[in-house]
Amino acid sequence: MPTFMSNLPIAKRLGAGFVLVLIMSLISIVIGLARLSSVAQATRDMVASPIRTERLINDWSRNINTAVTRTTAIAKSADPSLASYFVEEAAASSKVSGALQKSIEALMSSDEEKSLFAAIGEQRKIFISTRDEIYALKKAGKADEANQVLEQKFIPASRLFVTKIDALVNHQREEIDTVATQIDANYQFSRTLMIALGVVSLLLSVVCAWLISGSITRPLVKASAVARQVAEGDLTARIDNQSTDEVGQLLSSLRDMQSSLVRVVSNVRSGSENVATASAEIAQGNDDLSARTESQASALEQTAASMEELGSTVRQNADNARQANQLAMNTSTVAIQCGEVVNQVVETMKGINDSSRKIADIIGVIDGIAFQTNILALNAAVESARAGEQGRGFAVVANEVRSLAARSADAAKEIKKLINASVERVAQGSAQVEQAGLTMSEVVRSIRHVTDTMGEISAASNEQSLGVAQVGEAVTQMDEATQQNAALVEQMAAAASSLRSQSHELVQVVSVFKLAS
Numbered sequence: 072m073p074t075f076m077s078n079l080p081i082a083k084r085l086g087a088g089f090v091l092v093l094i095m096s097l098i099s100i101v102i103g104l105a106r107l108s109s110v111a112q113a114t115r116d117m118v119a120s121p122i123r124t125e126r127l128i129n130d131w132s133r134n135i136n137t138a139v140t141r142t143t144a145i146a147k148s149a150d151p152s153l154a155s156y157f158v159e160e161a162a163a164s165s166k167v168s169g170a171l172q173k174s175i176e177a178l179m180s181s182d183e184e185k186s187l188f189a190a191i192g193e194q195r196k197i198f199i200s201t202r203d204e205i206y207a208l209k210k211a212g213k214a215d216e217a218n219q220v221l222e223q224k225f226i227p228a229s230r231l232f233v234t235k236i237d238a239l240v241n242h243q244r245e246e247i248d249t250v251a252t253q254i255d256a257n258y259q260f261s262r263t264l265m266i267a268l269g270v271v272s273l274l275l276s277v278v279c280a281w282l283i284s285g286s287i288t289r290p291l292v293k294a295s296a297v298a299r300q301v302a303e304g305d306l307t308a309r310i311d312n313q314s315t316d317e318v319g320q321l322l323s324s325l326r327d328m329q330s331s332l333v334r335v336v337s338n339v340r341s342g343s344e345n346v347a348t349a350s351a352e353i354a355q356g357n358d359d360l361s362a363r364t365e366s367q368a369s370a371l372e373q374t375a376a377s378m379e380e381l382g383s384t385v386r387q388n389a390d391n392a393r394q395a396n397q398l399a400m401n402t403s404t405v406a407i408q409c410g411e412v413v414n415q416v417v418e419t420m421k422g423i424n425d426s427s428r429k430i431a432d433i434i435g436v437i438d439g440i441a442f443q444t445n446i447l448a449l450n451a452a453v454e455s456a457r458a459g460e461q462g463r464g465f466a467v468v469a470n471e472v473r474s475l476a477a478r479s480a481d482a483a484k485e486i487k488k489l490i491n492a493s494v495e496r497v498a499q500g501s502a503q504v505e506q507a508g509l510t511m512s513e514v515v516r517s518i519r520h521v522t523d524t525m526g527e528i529s530a531a532s533n534e535q536s537l538g539v540a541q542v543g544e545a546v547t548q549m550d551e552a553t554q555q556n557a558a559l560v561e562q563m564a565a566a567a568s569s570l571r572s573q574s575h576e577l578v579q580v581v582s583v584f585k586l587a588s
Contacts, residue, residue, distance in 0.1 A: 081287060081316055084316075088276075091275060091276075091279055092275070092279070096272065099268040099269060099272060102268060103265050121243050121246040121250060127178070128240045130171055131171040131236060132237070132240065135198075135232060137164055138202070139226075139233075141157045142161060142202050142205060142229075145158060145205065145209055146217045146218055161206075165199070172192070172195070176188060184239070194231055197232075201224040204220050205217045205221055286314075294325055296308075297322070297325050298325065301325075306329055343577040346571075346577075351571060386536050396522070396529040421501060431490045431491065434486050434487045435487070438483040438484065438487065441477075444473075445477060448470070449473065451472070452466055452469045455469060
């Protein structure tokens with residue numbers, strides 16, 4: 072049971088305890104309500120049957136006594152009107168008694184009640200018969216005989232009737248007392264049961280509280296003791312944990328922390344010893360490094376002098392390269408200007424060629440107009456021949472126009488031949504100029520290539536000069552760094568000594584912790 076409870080989370084343990092208390096409280100409430108309901112039902116039954124029956128029987132008894140009084144008054148009265156009045160009242164009272172008798176009969180449940188009620192019914196019949204006999208004698212005027220029946224029959228019968236009714240009333244009272252006794256016994260049992268349930272609930276609550284608090288506090292006490300030992304430097308404590316709840320997880324974490332501390336302290340011990348050994352070796356190495364650093368400083372001074380001489384030679388080469396680059400740039404500028412002039416000539420020749428072609432096109436148009444004019448002149452001559460004498464003058468004009476058109480066509484052909492020859496010569500000149508332009512472009516590109524190459528040589532010389540200067544500066548800086556290294560070597564020797572002393576102090580500090588063998 073403790074192992075099972077220790078494996079439960081604390082929240083579930085507390086929840087289980089609260090749920091158990093709540094269940095016991097609910098059981099107590101439910102049983103208490105059930106017992107109260109039983110008491111209430113018994114009370115309702117008592118009110119619904121015995122008490123009601125008693126009330127009805129009492130009403131019936133009072134009604135019977137009233138009937139006896141009225142019947143006696145009828146028998147004793149000498150006033151006919153008064154007797155008649157009481158007869159009517161007695162009839163109404165008899166109806167009420169009959170109704171009460173039926174109501175009471177419906178409430179009779181036990182055999183004893185039914186037997187008593189049957190006896191009352193038989194006696195009521197005798198009561199009613201003697202009463203009716205008195206009414207009949209009184210009505211017949213036989214007052215003496217009516218008084219005689221009253222004294223000898225009616226009064227004894229009414230007394231016996233009331234006695235039997237009283238017996239039924241007493242029986243109902245006994246029933247009421249029995250039910251009251253049962254109610255009281257039920258109440259006593261309910262009170263005892265509620266007290267017992269309360270005591271059981273209290274005991275269960277105490278047991279649950281003891282189990283839950285013990286399952287929580289015992290591991291906490293163990294965890295507190297382990298933490299105190301670790302705080303005092305004792306890492307040899309054994310932590311046994313079999314629970315998986317929150318406190319168990321805390322103990323597991325403490326065990327892991329203890330294992331980590333053991334590893335850390337062990338590593339620090341071995342590390343501090345290694346540091347002490349290494350610091351001695353570092354001191355020895357620093358001495359060797361100091362000697363090599365001094366040798367390197369002297370070598371760097373010689374290298375710095377050589378780099379200075381090399382720097383002056385490289386600077387002179389760079390100046391020569393810059394002058395050659397400037398000459399190449401000037402030559403490239405002249406070649407570019409010649410190329411631009413040739414390009415302008417090429418463009419001019421192209422314009423002349425285009426103009427010659429346009430003139431040739433215009434001459435072609437003139438030739439076409441002359442041809443059409445010739446055709447029109449032929450048509451005019453044909454029309455004038457058809458017109459005869461009237462068209463003769465028009466025929467002369469048409470011949471002249473035709474002759475003029477023929478001369479215009481011939482002139483246009485001559486001009487066209489000249490223009491075509493000129494176009495061919497212009498085309499040849501343009502081709503030669505274009506060839507010259509291409510050649511000049513090649514020359515310009517070659518000169519540009521030479522210029523670019525000289526520029527690259529000049530730039531390389533400048534970069535080489537800068538590189539030599541940087542190397543010189545680097546050598547100088549290396550010389551300075553070497554001097555600084557020598558100072559640092561001395562500082563490292565002092566630091567190694569300090570490290571050795573600190574490592575011894577660290578060993579002493581770590582020795583405070585106790586580790587298992």
